[in-house]
Amino acid sequence: MSVAVCIVTFMVVCVFVFRPFVTAKGRIGERDAGPGGGTRLVEEREALVDAIRELDFDYRMGKVEEDDYRATRSRYESRAVELMRVIEETAGPAPGIEDRIEEEIAAMRKKDTVICAGCGRATPEGARFCPQCGTALAGSHP
Numbered sequence: 001m002s003v004a005v006c007i008v009t010f011m012v013v014c015v016f017v018f019r020p021f022v023t024a025k026g027r028i029g030e031r032d033a034g035p036g037g038g039t040r041l042v043e044e045r046e047a048l049v050d051a052i053r054e055l056d057f058d059y060r061m062g063k064v065e066e067d068d069y070r071a072t073r074s075r076y077e078s079r080a081v082e083l084m085r086v087i088e089e090t091a092g093p094a095p096g097i098e099d100r101i102e103e104e105i106a107a108m109r110k111k112d113t114v115i116c117a118g119c120g121r122a123t124p125e126g127a128r129f130c131p132q133c134g135t136a137l138a139g140s141h142p
């Protein structure tokens, strides 16, 4: 029981800690890496996609030599792939993290809520398997 109170307290603290970062849009995004960052990376990736599109267009119009086209395109593509990977790694707290925490606190306050051992999310009352990841729930008895 006291463990549950501790967890709830911790989550409430988390909400207050994360709130300024979640609501102050772009504050974290000013950094290249770090939790919630990557705004600039996303912009760079979009610019790259535009550049690739433009390059394709120029190539079709005959403005770019095939060798140049292939070399430039593969360079753009590998940079785009690299950016995608970095963006995923530094995505940090998703935009919906606040809602999710509050949702989980509400679920935990309810009696007999089972927290999934597989993904740590609260599951609906009486569920035998986690709707998120399909793990069999320990608290369920036939």
Ligand SMILES: [Zn+2]
Binding pocket: 116, 117, 118, 119, 120, 121, 130, 131, 132, 133, 134, 135
């Ligand atoms: Zn799960």
